[in-house]
Amino acid sequence: MQALKTAATGMSAQQMRVDVISNNLANMSTTGYNARRAEFADLHYRQLAKPGTVNASDGSVLPTGVQLGLGVRPSSVAMELAQGSLSQSGGDLDVAIEGEGYLEVTLPSGDAAYTRDGALKRTGDGLIVNSDGLQVAPGITIPDDTRSISINANGEIFGYFDGQIEAELLGQLTLVDFSNGKGLEAMGSSIFRETEASGPPIQGIPGEAGLGTIRQGYLEDSSVDAVREITDLIEAQRGYELNAKVITAADQMLSATAQVR
Structure with missing residues (x-):
């Protein structure tokens, strides 16, 4: 089931985001430090039906198609060039x-x-x-x-x-x-x-x-905004938990499939 692998990439992404946030918070008192932000991009897509494909049954053109995403990947950890106080x-x-x-x-x-x-x-x-x-x-x-x-x-x-x-x-x-x-x-x-x-x-x-x-x-002073970092940390934690829930749900679905008689 693809959902297991997709959710795993989501958990890895949120873990990386937490790592970046922890480094920002650790450097709250570092002179001249600029906060970093983890940035992500979606992975490749499975093209089950490409947009614009001609429907074989009636010859119409599919307006959207069927594209299943394969997860997320880190694209960069960018430095925010903000002036500290x-x-x-x-x-x-x-x-x-x-x-x-x-x-x-x-x-x-x-x-x-x-x-x-x-x-x-x-x-x-x-x-x-x-x-x-x-x-x-x-x-x-x-x-x-x-x-x-x-x-x-x-x-x-x-x-x-x-x-x-x-x-x-x-x-x-x-x-x-x-x-x-x-x-x-x-x-x-x-x-x-x-x-x-x-x-x-x-x-x-x-x-x-x-x-x-x-x-x-x-x-x-460091340009780290503690309130923003804590907010981002909570968001990353919830994102990690939701991806873990997806893995649990996919596992239960596979278990139910295996028990079909």
Whole structure:
């Protein structure tokens, strides 16, 4: 009975949906995290009678035909590119991107990667890095004798030194954007990598060419909506139960057929 296999695909789909929801809820407090959504598509159809087939008995054309679906399959787990709310942290190297764009970091392999997690730090040598110690492009160093720093909306980093009235420009943060941000490959630790689907990186100055601006002393919260996630979780649970009911019903029907004398 095809219903057994069809319902099984439905249960697998709802299980995958729960897995995605659980990851979203687990990352409710992850800086710069974008919620994911599981998307599905129907499987092939058994064409018992194709639409438009000529009826052999009277020559009329069937308007709809008979097409039996074979279930559901996962089509993608898409990232929702929604801006999370900004929370004031007070850190002089904490930056939030208000709008489009990613900070570029350099992986240990030398390849470029991208993140919206602006909880930046500096090493013992004064180099600006992210929380995992990856260098933030374009490689800005803060001198040891810097009394304080200031980062404006355009990403310019200024340092204040003892005995100087005017601030000194230390470097310029840049942002990177993509034509299809949903096509980026997630690597964990809020780090993404370029793919053919995302397109090549488009680098620019914050506040220009459609890129967002920099807010010093703020961090971007996760964009996960807890109420929506719980609602989706209940819906997925009920969908799983209904598909299990279909398997039970199909099993009972097969049992009744086997007992026919």
